[in-house]
Amino acid sequence: MSAITTPNQFDVPAKGNEPHGHNYLNHSKGILSWMFTLDHKRIGLMYMALVLFAFFLGGTFAMLLRTELIAEGPTLLADKTQAWNLYNHMFSLHGAVMVFLFIIPAVPAILGNFILPMQLGAKDVAFPRLNLLSLYVYAAGAAFFLYVLLSGVINAWTGYTMPGGFGLDTGWTFYTPYSSSKSMSSVIPATGGAFILGFSSILTGVNFIASIHTLRPKGMGWFDMPLFLWGLYATSIIQILATPVLAITLMLLIAERAMGIGIFDPALGGDPVLYQHFFWFYSHPAVYIMILPAMGVISEIISTFSRRHIFGYTFIAYSSIAIALLGFLVWGHHMFTSGQSALTNVAFSLITFSVAIPSAIKVFNWVTTMYKGSIRLETPMLYGIGFIWMFSIGGLTGIFLAALSVDIHMHDTYFVVAHFHYVMVGSMLFAFIGGMNYWFPKMFGKMYNERVAAFAAILLFIGFNLTFFIQFVAGSHGMPRRYANYPVQFVSHHYWSTIGAYIMGLSLVIVLFNWVAALLNGKKAPANPWGSNTLEWQSASPPPHDNFPTTPVVTDPYDLDRWRYVSDDEGWVLTDEAKAAIAAGTARTGQLH
Amino acid sequence: MSSISTNLGDPNDGHGHGHGGHAHSHNPFLAHHFDTPEQQFTTGKLGMWVFLGTELLMFGGLFCAYAVYRHNHPEVFMYAHTYLDKWWGAVNTVVLLVSSFTMAWGVRAAQLGQKGLLCVLLVLTLLGGAGFMVIKGIEYKAKWEHHLFPGRLNVYNKDYAGPEKPGEAHDTHGAAGVSHGAAAAQGHDHAHDTGVAGKPVVEHANLATGAEAAPRSEGAETAPQAPKPGEHAEVAAMAKPVDGPKIPVSFFDPNSLGAASDAAKIVPKSGGPAGLAASEAAHGHAAHMAYGDLPARDKVRVNTFFSIYFMMTGLHGVHVVVGMGLIAWILIKGATGIFGPSYYTPVDLVGLYWHLVDLIWIFLFPLLYLIH
Amino acid sequence: MLNAILAQSKGATFWMPEQASTVAAEVDWMFYAILYICYFFFFLILVMMLGFVLKYRHRSGAVDHPAPAGHSLALEMLWTIPPTIIVLFIAWRGIRGFMDMAVIPPNAYEIQVTGQMWNWSFTYPNGTTVSELHIPKDVPVRLVMNSTDVIHSLFVPEFRSKKDVVPGRFSKMWFQATEARGEYDAAQKKWVNGFPIYCTEYCGTSHSEMLSQVIVHPTREMFDDWLADASVWTDKMTPQARGAQLYGMYCTSCHSVDGSSNTGPTWKDLFGADRAFTDGSQSKADEDYIRESIYYPQKKIVAGYPAGQMNSFLGQINETDVGAIIWYMKSLSDKFDQSNLPTKPPALEEGVVDEGAPKP
Structure with a gap:
């Protein structure tokens, strides 16, 4: 904090590295220095390795299940029953791995861990040890899922059933009583894994909430925070409030399966619909765990690449909190056909519609931010525009499903599948990859190949829409979800959907190779390649171990006029006026108040 | 709670005012990413409160399950809770409250740097926790002996797969009666079967054992298997105090059983249904819910009550054990004398955790033991 | 006028299957109403976004616009209040349509349904059990459904009707068919071309084969004849x-x-x-x-x-x-x-x- 009195000490280095070339990557050496690091940046990178591996696994399952569906009848295996079983295991593992191991942790644990303390101008998160613990808890949970996968593979090859069962064929929702009394698959290891992953999520949430509350630098009030932090804050609220309910639910499910305790199994006096209530009380807010930080990323990207101050800052910030809180009150819309009372359905339908309003506010504010901007279509911005497209479709199709009479028809069809993939994959994945591209130079100090990245973004956009838009049509005609086989009328829908999935897969491979290529021989990145004004860009690329040599000066995070473009090598630097303002101690623009 | 509200009010207050007042570079307890000890303390406390919030929600799920089943099947809860011993429960409540008090005093001692007092108080708290677990163990042991463990170890479970203990007369008796109830809960008409057999007492005992051996969902039709002669006679002998053919359901109702024979007290002390029925009758209470009054399909739900009971008290017990581990840890740390006015965060946070554990029990006790 | 636009043909359209029950028209009306609203908002967003990209795209060498903080309460209200009114309208109409599906007419013909991994059985008041649902046209039919194992869900797309079949409880649904469908194929000795029935709640290995069909008989008399015929087999086959x-x-x-x-x-x-x-x-x-x-x-x-x-x-x-x-x-x-x-x-x-x- 002493920097405030002597601001001249701080100047943004023009070139990427600190004078002596020290950064968090080479701060200390050896595998132990990574495994026991308390540095949020290194933890973020380790999360990245694990989460991307999980994404690769989940993606592989997706390719396999789409391949099974490319034609009518058994495709991957000649035998009908084996083909159906394989498909059932594939879609269950795809869902479970993607939800619990990828979309929930992706943005908070990777981008959040790396960026949140830096946007706060802090040296670390509030509880660095808990942060490291959450990483290992995540790894332990992931190991359970690997066990599930392994047990399935071993059973398929040798016929040997490992303790707990083999594979996972319950769907990621683990609905009782199928999961508790019928399925032969590794339900206990899988739910145990999800239970453990929940604690990783809780630890991250606790950490982020405490960090945002107490580590904000002098001068950064709640409404001076970058919107990414608002997104993370809203997400953390959901993580700490909803995840424990999932944990207890899964614990009951495990006890039910292991001991037959009879909470959910009607044969033992239990109620299977209660399980659904418990499960969705977590899992619907979990959808917002995925999307809220993604919205934060998009807010940063849209503003930066439009060179405009974000429009309607307070409305975007409040709408994040509104979505987080409303998200707790809408779980019943997953159960409109389950036989809950008509009055309950009506109430949940009404509250569900209310989520549409803050979502609409965000979209319109993003679009308005672009008005009169100076828009640069660099790769993160392509993902930003793609996000708005995806989220508009995903959000608007949610209205069909919130409307009771239409939902009765659409429920559990491909219309729902397409809807949530537009939100959870289209939107969230676009924000994640966009955010990765946006912060990649900061994380690694290297620039990726812009042309390849843009090509991959466009290809991903095409592939995604081909895969999922046609599923709306199949669904509204009655194609039920989780079907290993389908009537002939849906053949062409599934064929084109699978082709789209292959295009998606290809584009994701290109994205990954582009990153790897950049790591190996990318151009050195400047400290601020995009001209953003959030605090992380005021550190070197990659940042030093302690993030900032001195505490940076807080200004309006979207006051982009403080920066001017120099060259691709040097990126953006502070204008002379901005430097003078820092020197004079009047740097804080405070335009928001 | 105050730390949270201050922070919500003005986030900068927490660490702003302390700035410059401390030579924080010399404070060995100050982590590198905090500016002041106050900021560090506030952060720790906030983190703990948030974590306690998640704990509450975790138990909230169980409370919710409890509420749903109690609302849907109040008679089952009325009946089943009589197996619990409310006196042990009350004793445990007192034990935990006292340990909470010693913990709170311990925090005060840590703040004042009273090393000796702190250690004594922490040891007392630990003893309280241990005492709680011992009493819980006694209660669990009684449940085990009466075949009331959750899941397939519960005689009310239609898939009961627990042990038979013919050596202990009253226990077997109770178990036999109850397992008959479990079999009856499947909706098969044993009264008819046994009436035809003409040897009701023996046949009922057989049915009880048969139901345990029977594969799931096939019920009574396949259940009666020829019992071993010795077992046969033994069970029959035990069941003898009840005379004459009665309607099986009320015959095997633990309450009426207790009324008929003192040997059949299923649960020790007055907590047992048998004793309760008698004592309530003696005290002129309103008619107590009896097992026979339960609709057939609800009998299996007695198992659900015990599932919820064990999940709730078990999860709470795990928290007590974790809390004891934490207290032992700060006891070891405290013995070195590092806690004082400038650094007592761990004691404070563990204290918060311990109070939460206490608080949850305060809710569990009346909800499970004192149903009216 | 709105109704004129939204009145759809009874046959299958690009979005929806054929309408064959009394509630289908209302569901489709609702669907298309929402669809057009969504088209409007989606293209509004799209045109604005792409328009801004084209119009305000940065060209190399050009000087950036200054970027003052933007905020307009009027604009925020513009995209808060009208959407609120629109979704309230949709919610109200959706609830109304749902209540029509939820309230079962008292005179409905009752059929017991059992879901089981992985087949359906339908039991008629006279005790006859068949694996395909036969119903008369223009008669309200109530299904009282139960499952013997896991959760299933009975879905007839052409009726726009769906309900979960949950073990341990009875769930009820009803519909009234407005189109006759299905004929007896004497060569194959089975009924063909009915409306498909799907199981829409995942129920294990052969979930995708838990299929059946609804045969809608044109008149009550023909339905009664079928039922009488189906009830006895001992004089018809080995x-x-x-x-x-x-x-x-x-x-x-x-x-x-x-x-x-x-x-x-x-x-x-x-x-x-x-x-x-x-x-x-x-x-x-x-x-x-x-x-x-x-x-x-x-x-x-x-x-x-x-x-x-x-x-x-x-x-x-x-x-x-x-x-x-x-x-x-x-x-x-x-x-x-x-x-x-x-x-x-x-x-x-x-x-x-x-x-x-x-x-x-």
Whole structure:
């Protein structure tokens, strides 16, 4: 904090590295220095390795299940029953791995861990040890899922059933009583894994909430925070409030399966619909765990690449909190056909519609931010525009499903599948990859190949829409979800959907190779390649171990006029006026108040 | 709670005012990413409160399950809770409250740097926790002996797969009666079967054992298997105090059983249904819910009550054990004398955790033991 | 005017399948109303976004606009209040449509439905159980549904109707068909071209084969004729033919009859064969064993197959039908002398009935 009195000490280095070339990557050496690091940046990178591996696994399952569906009848295996079983295991593992191991942790644990303390101008998160613990808890949970996968593979090859069962064929929702009394698959290891992953999520949430509350630098009030932090804050609220309910639910499910305790199994006096209530009380807010930080990323990207101050800052910030809180009150819309009372359905339908309003506010504010901007279509911005497209479709199709009479028809069809993939994959994945591209130079100090990245973004956009838009049509005609086989009328829908999935897969491979290529021989990145004004860009690329040599000066995070473009090598630097303002101690623009 | 509200009010207050007042570079307890000890303390406390919030929600799920089943099947809860011993429960409540008090005093001692007092108080708290677990163990042991463990170890479970203990007369008796109830809960008409057999007492005992051996969902039709002669006679002998053919359901109702024979007290002390029925009758209470009054399909739900009971008290017990581990840890740390006015965060946070554990029990006790 | 735009043809459209029940028109009206609203907002967002990208795209060398903080309460209200009103309208209309589906007419014709992995059975008031739903046109029909194992969900897209079938409770749904559909294919000896029934709640291996169909008879009289006809089989077919019919209703998703592998053992050459069980015991597959396997499937598990897969059919398949299934299995077995198979329907044996009986 002493920097405030002597601001001249701080100047943004023009070139990427600190004078002596020290950064968090080479701060200390050896595998132990990574495994026991308390540095949020290194933890973020380790999360990245694990989460991307999980994404690769989940993606592989997706390719396999789409391949099974490319034609009518058994495709991957000649035998009908084996083909159906394989498909059932594939879609269950795809869902479970993607939800619990990828979309929930992706943005908070990777981008959040790396960026949140830096946007706060802090040296670390509030509880660095808990942060490291959450990483290992995540790894332990992931190991359970690997066990599930392994047990399935071993059973398929040798016929040997490992303790707990083999594979996972319950769907990621683990609905009782199928999961508790019928399925032969590794339900206990899988739910145990999800239970453990929940604690990783809780630890991250606790950490982020405490960090945002107490580590904000002098001068950064709640409404001076970058919107990414608002997104993370809203997400953390959901993580700490909803995840424990999932944990207890899964614990009951495990006890039910292991001991037959009879909470959910009607044969033992239990109620299977209660399980659904418990499960969705977590899992619907979990959808917002995925999307809220993604919205934060998009807010940063849209503003930066439009060179405009974000429009309607307070409305975007409040709408994040509104979505987080409303998200707790809408779980019943997953159960409109389950036989809950008509009055309950009506109430949940009404509250569900209310989520549409803050979502609409965000979209319109993003679009308005672009008005009169100076828009640069660099790769993160392509993902930003793609996000708005995806989220508009995903959000608007949610209205069909919130409307009771239409939902009765659409429920559990491909219309729902397409809807949530537009939100959870289209939107969230676009924000994640966009955010990765946006912060990649900061994380690694290297620039990726812009042309390849843009090509991959466009290809991903095409592939995604081909895969999922046609599923709306199949669904509204009655194609039920989780079907290993389908009537002939849906053949062409599934064929084109699978082709789209292959295009998606290809584009994701290109994205990954582009990153790897950049790591190996990318151009050195400047400290601020995009001209953003959030605090992380005021550190070197990659940042030093302690993030900032001195505490940076807080200004309006979207006051982009403080920066001017120099060259691709040097990126953006502070204008002379901005430097003078820092020197004079009047740097804080405070335009928001 | 105050730390949270201050922070919500003005986030900068927490660490702003302390700035410059401390030579924080010399404070060995100050982590590198905090500016002041106050900021560090506030952060720790906030983190703990948030974590306690998640704990509450975790138990909230169980409370919710409890509420749903109690609302849907109040008679089952009325009946089943009589197996619990409310006196042990009350004793445990007192034990935990006292340990909470010693913990709170311990925090005060840590703040004042009273090393000796702190250690004594922490040891007392630990003893309280241990005492709680011992009493819980006694209660669990009684449940085990009466075949009331959750899941397939519960005689009310239609898939009961627990042990038979013919050596202990009253226990077997109770178990036999109850397992008959479990079999009856499947909706098969044993009264008819046994009436035809003409040897009701023996046949009922057989049915009880048969139901345990029977594969799931096939019920009574396949259940009666020829019992071993010795077992046969033994069970029959035990069941003898009840005379004459009665309607099986009320015959095997633990309450009426207790009324008929003192040997059949299923649960020790007055907590047992048998004793309760008698004592309530003696005290002129309103008619107590009896097992026979339960609709057939609800009998299996007695198992659900015990599932919820064990999940709730078990999860709470795990928290007590974790809390004891934490207290032992700060006891070891405290013995070195590092806690004082400038650094007592761990004691404070563990204290918060311990109070939460206490608080949850305060809710569990009346909800499970004192149903009216 | 809005109604004129949204009134859709009864046939299948790009988005929706054919309308064949009384509630379908309302659901489709709602669907298209929301669809056009969504088109409007989506293209509004799209045009603005792409328009801004084109118009305000940065060109190299150009000087950036200054970027003052933007905020407009009026604009925020513009995209808060009208959408709120629109979604309230949609919610109200959706709830109204839903209540029409939820409130069952008191005079509805009741059919009991049982969902089971992985088939449906429909039981009529006279006790007849069939695997395909036959209903009369223009008569409200109430389904009282239960499951014997896991959660299923009965879905008829053309009726826009769906309801979960939950074990341990009865769920109810109703509909009134407005279109007759389905005919009897005498060559294949089965009904074809009905409205499809799907199971829409994942229920295990053959979830995607838990299919059936709704046959809508044009008049109540024709429906009653069908029901009378379906209630009696003993004068129409041989027991093994009846067994084959039952196989198609209940057994086909798990047991093959051609020797191929499936969830359960194949029926080809099963009758009379020696069976080895998971508990190490052995027995011959005789009539008692097959009856036991249908009523108490978990008592003996054939070695190599997992336990817990098959449910009891006690109460669903009566003893006469079990006998018919055993005859069918005999007809599939090389261990049974095929010349001993009955050649006539049971009721026509011994010359009890021959004149005036309905022809098969």
